[in-house]
Amino acid sequence: MPDPTVTIPRGGRVRLRINSRSGRILVTAEERGDIVVERGDARVSTGEDGQVLLEAHGAVEVRCPEGTDILCGAISSRVEVRGRAGSVSVSTASGHIEVEEAFAADLRSISGSIEIKRCGEGGCRMSSKSGRLSAERTMKAELSTVSGRMEIAEAAGPIRLKTVSGNIEARLSGAFDASASTISGGVTLTFPAAVHPRTRFRTMSGRQRLDLAPGQDCEVNVSTLSGKLEVVGA
Amino acid sequence: MPAPAASPDVLAGVVMFTDIVGFTEFTAIRGDGEALELLGVQESIVQSCLPGGSRLIKELGDGLLLWFDDACAAVETALLLQERFELHSADSMLPLWVRIGMHWGRPTPRRGDIVGHDVNVAARIVDVAGPGEVVLSEPTVAALERQPAAVAFEELGPVLMKGIPDPVRLYRASR
Numbered sequence: 001m002p003d004p005t006v007t008i009p010r011g012g013r014v015r016l017r018i019n020s021r022s023g024r025i026l027v028t029a030e031e032r033g034d035i036v037v038e039r040g041d042a043r044v045s046t047g048e049d050g051q052v053l054l055e056a057h058g059a060v061e062v063r064c065p066e067g068t069d070i071l072c073g074a075i076s077s078r079v080e081v082r083g084r085a086g087s088v089s090v091s092t093a094s095g096h097i098e099v100e101e102a103f104a105a106d107l108r109s110i111s112g113s114i115e116i117k118r119c120g121e122g123g124c125r126m127s128s129k130s131g132r133l134s135a136e137r138t139m140k141a142e143l144s145t146v147s148g149r150m151e152i153a154e155a156a157g158p159i160r161l162k163t164v165s166g167n168i169e170a171r172l173s174g175a176f177d178a179s180a181s182t183i184s185g186g187v188t189l190t191f192p193a194a195v196h197p198r199t200r201f202r203t204m205s206g207r208q209r210l211d212l213a214p215g216q217d218c219e220v221n222v223s224t225l226s227g228k229l230e231v232v233g234a
Numbered sequence: 235m236p237a238p239a240a241s242p243d244v245l246a247g248v249v250m251f252t253d254i255v256g257f258t259e260f261t262a263i264r265g266d267g268e269a270l271e272l273l274g275v276q277e278s279i280v281q282s283c284l285p286g287g288s289r290l291i292k293e294l295g296d297g298l299l300l301w302f303d304d305a306c307a308a309v310e311t312a313l314l315l316q317e318r319f320e321l322h323s324a325d326s327m328l329p330l331w332v333r334i335g336m337h338w339g340r341p342t343p344r345r346g347d348i349v350g351h352d353v354n355v356a357a358r359i360v361d362v363a364g365p366g367e368v369v370l371s372e373p374t375v376a377a378l379e380r381q382p383a384a385v386a387f388e389e390l391g392p393v394l395m396k397g398i399p400d401p402v403r404l405y406r407a408s409r
Contacts, residue, residue, distance in 0.1 A: 019392050019401045071391030073401045089391040091362060091404075106390055106406070108362060127364035144364040146255065162331065162365050164256035183259045183329060204264075204327055225263050225327065 014086075015051040015069040016062070022076045023059030029083035035064045067103070078112075087122055096131075113148070123157070126150075132166075149185075161187075167227075171234065175217035186227040189220065193233035201229055245343060248308035248374055249356035250300040250336040252280075252315075255365040256329060257296035272296075272328045279318045279330075283311055291348060297360075301348065305338055305377035309385060309407050312336065312368040317409075320366060333367055335360030337402075338374040355402060358395040362404060372403040384409050 016035060018025060023040070035052050037044060040060030045053050054062065059077075064070075069086040072079055079090050081099045088102040090109075097107050097114045104122020107114045113131035116124060116138065123140040126133045133143050133150040140157035143150045145166045152159065152170040158177040161168050168180050171190040175197070180187045186206075191197060196215020201208045202223035209230045222229045254276065261269040273296065280290060280298060287303035288311065302308035312334045319330040337359055339352020355371065363369040375387060386408055392401035 017392055019394060021394055071389065073392035073394045075394050075396065089389065091390060091393045093394075093396060106388070108364075108390070110361065125364075144255075144366075164259050164331075181329070181331075183256045184263060202327065223327075225260070225329075 014065055014067070015071065016054060016064055017047075017051065018054045018056060018060070018062070018070070018072040018074075020056035020058065020060060020072075020074050020077050022074075023056070025056065025059070025072060025074060025077050025079045026061045027070055027072075027079075027081045027085070028061075028063045029066050029068050029070075029081065029085040030063060032063060032065050035062065035068075037062050177219045179221045181222070182224045182227045184226045185224070186229070187222050187224065188230040188232065189222065190232050190234050195233070197231065199231050203227075203229060244340040244350075245301070245348065246338075246340050248302040248305050248336050248338050248377070249341060249348065249353050250298075250302060250308055250312065250334060251294075251356050251360040252276075252298045252300070252332050252334050253360050254296040255331040255333055260329065268328070272330065275322060275328060276319075276330060276332070279322065280315060283314050283318065285311060291346070299348075299353075302336075304379070305374050306380055306382050308336055308374070309368070309370065309378070309382045312370075313382075313385065313407060313409055316366055316368060331365035333360055333363035333365055333369075335363050335369050336374055337371040338377040355395070355398055358398055359402070359404065361395070362390070362393055363406075368407040370405050370407060372405070375405055382407075 038061040042054050042056040042060050047053050066084045067086045070088045072090045074092040077095045079097045084101045087104040089106040090097050092109045094111045096112045099116040101118040103120040105119050106125045108127045109131050110129045114126045115134050117136045119138040121139050124138040125142045127144045128148045129146045131148045135152045137154045142160045144162040146164045147166050149166040150168050154173050156173045161180040163185050164183045166185045168187045175195045196213050196217045197220040199220045204225045206224045206226050207228040212233045285307045289301050291299045291301050319332050323330045337356035341348035341350040341353045387405040390404040393404045394401050
């Protein structure tokens, strides 16, 4: 069996690719200079440009340097990224995805829920068919679901949100452009009370509510066929 | 890397699938008449954007199967389609939320249709895309004979898809 520890060349770009069809995948990004497979049956190899490829069978636990870019493909695995990662891309069919902190994130699941605590300047993109999406703190963000609900506790950048029948709740920390669209789900966007957005509501039959004074601070577009639309002040 | 030449009984090119997100819910709320109108708008936009060397192979409910001889034309057309869909959705209450997936391969023609593993892979790729997105496989990127104008490719990583034995490296194209 190959040595499951890979020493990262000094100054090398650290990019970790993980494939595993099932079983929990746990990646911890922390202060260290190597990549270690702590648990699980995994084949590790180094590729072009210092990239590390990890093919796992079943559950696997990996430790890698802070700021590592992580690209992970799974089917039913639960994927967790702890610590401070670089750009994180994860796709699963049914597994839950949980990321503690990333510079940028692209997280996709068909039926699993997706959660990110902090996403940096690279922005956050999340997509699920039926799973719930949630971000505690993010800069720019782009989220989409079919039926899953989405929540952003604090967006410090422009957001674009789209869902067919899920509900949208997002709280923005300043005057950032926002677009939220649903077919039948409801939308609640919350801005600081001092923000005066230019708001455009589009609806066929949904209720709408704006309780911020209109202005030119930012562009807010909200639309639905039948859900309720709210743009409110905190 | 240029696409290898096709043998006489297979085609070499890009298989593209499109899918309207939320079409079922839209139909349930607005009725069959408006759903047909939405499909008509989609078809008209697609027909107006198709370049030479491409064709609409068939409709699949609210989705489409398209064929392109050239990978660059496929990427540019997909992005143009998304711009046109977005423009239309912004100006009307007909939400053309379309996701697009594509894969370069060598499908086998069959009575005006195309079949084979590469068609199945392309069909799985569209499932990974969100509304408004264009997602393509690594072989599609490798088949680009020139860099499409002002297009960025962002790697989404190795994606495992049901029924497809090996992971497929996918990219998101955007302007």
